[in-house]
Amino acid sequence: MIYIISPFENDFESRGTRNLSLYKKLVETGESVKFITSNFSHQNKKKVNNDNFSKDINYKIIDVTPYHSNLSLKRFITHIDFSIKLYLYLYKVIRDGDKIIVSSIPPEMIFVLSFLKKKKHIEITLDVRDIWPDALPLGGLKKKLFRYYCNIFYSQCNKRVDNITYVADSFKSKWVDRYCPSLKGFFLPLGYDESRWYNPKNRKVGDKLKLVYIGYLQSQFPLTEVILAVNNMLDVEFHIIGDGENKRKYKEISSDNIIYHGNQSLEKSAELVTSCDVGILPIGGNAQMPNKLFDYLGASLPILSIGDTDSSKFVCENNIGWISDFNTVEIKKVISIVKNSIEDKVINIEKIRAKYSKEALYDKFIDVLKD
Known part of the structure; x- marks a missing residue:
């Protein structure tokens, strides 16, 4: 079984679709895949009814506490809430030989998965799509505290991660070499969905x-x-x-x-x-x-x-x-x-x-x- 962990990206959100595309490709190749997400919309800042999720995707939907601002204590409480429930769920269902694909943010997820790997013979692929703590616009004491916070949660990455991908060349030196220096990793851009974008021919610029x-x-x-x-x-x-x-x-x-x-x-x-x-x-x-x-x-x-x-x-x-x-x-x-x-x-x-x-x-x- 392959588990894709994507707390704030799913078919309900009109945001990135990287994990959904991976899910579909894996299913097409005959793999058994479970897509783990939350019932909170990061984009709309509200909970989503489980009935709104596609029945064509093998979801595990985790109930989390909501937050109303991207830069808030409640957001981190939501991340911790999701990560603890994620660990408890996976501990019950995961089997030796199973594989996990997880994003590098929020960092609490890879932290609990590192502990899970101590108990289970699993393979973890870490997808570096954003680089915390650098990415959040914080300064002064808040920036120092957030960096310390992230360093704690990323401290186990180098020991526990098996594969690593990154979506921009500079993420290799800025993040991968910092937290996973023993892994070479490979560059895998986000890309676009062929099914979503059509290629208009003979486009002409109008008066405006x-x-x-x-x-x-x-x-x-x-x-x-x-x-x-x-x-x-x-x-x-x-x-x-x-x-x-x-x-x-x-x-x-x-x-x-x-x-x-x-x-x-x-x-x-x-x-x-x-x-x-x-x-x-x-x-x-x-x-x-x-x-x-x-x-x-x-x-x-x-x-x-x-x-x-x-x-x-x-x-x-x-x-x-x-x-x-x-x-x-x-x-x-x-x-x-x-x-x-x-x-x-x-x-x-x-x-x-x-x-x-x-x-x-x-x-x-x-x-x-x-x-």
């Missing part, structure tokens, strides 16, 4: 250049400079798909050409993104190659990558967009010239697009699990 951002409106992906750059530009629309803690602040500084669509279903958000011309990717935190990068690839959208990140390097190396600093004047200057080169960027996207689908990428993951 349509920019789009998709994702949670949080400080790790700051939009302030982009909004100020395009405010009142008569030949530009900026479409924002998603919700979050910064939405009200952004609306207060937005002119009429900034259009907010809120949270949308996976299908509707794909339709909206594909109808636009350029994907906006501002990264101000420690995210490097997030889901939205591959959403834009899936939609064959050239990318304006803002910030010094793995995504900006990827955009430059493949000549599939433009880069900028978080400078309103520079962003405005780049946006003013993109129309003339969109077609060339799309041609370059077509050269690399296919190899970054989840269907193409995750075969490697399956091979590692079956070795």
Whole structure:
């Protein structure tokens, strides 16, 4: 049996689908798979009725206490609650030879799984998709305490983890070498879903250049400079798909050409993104190659990558967009010239697009699990 542990990613959430894609691929290859998740929606900050989960997925749904803010004590209580219940469940059902796939966040999960491995002959694959403690926007004493907290929970990783994957090149030096130095690991980007994204042919830019951002409106992906750059530009629309803690602040500084669509279903958000011309990717935190990068690839959208990140390097190396600093004047200057080169960027996207689908990428993951 293979257990995929994914407390806040499931078919109900219109967020990342990496674990769901892995689940489906494993089932297609004849594996027995259990998908362990929670009944709490991180995106909507509320509990989900079990009846809302797909009956086509072999779920174990763990009831957890809710939280209302990403930066709150209650969030860590939820993580601990889930992890303790996860341990108690797995201790009863897991058998020698079973395999576990688990994300590196929240860190409490890998901590309890390390203790489980002391008692059971199991294999653990750790998927490094975000790097705590670096990723959370904390400073001063809170940052020191959170780093200490994470170091405690990650202390057993190097001894207990068998395989490790990471979604951005820089995560190798920033996280893997720090917590799992004995493991080489391998680079496995998030990728896009072929079933979700269709590849429009002969896309033409209209009278108005349509920019789009998709994702949670949080400080790790700051939009302030982009909004100020395009405010009142008569030949530009900026479409924002998603919700979050910064939405009200952004609306207060937005002119009429900034259009907010809120949270949308996976299908509707794909339709909206594909109808636009350029994907906006501002990264101000420690995210490097997030889901939205591959959403834009899936939609064959050239990318304006803002910030010094793995995504900006990827955009430059493949000549599939433009880069900028978080400078309103520079962003405005780049946006003013993109129309003339969109077609060339799309041609370059077509050269690399296919190899970054989840269907193409995750075969490697399956091979590692079956070795």
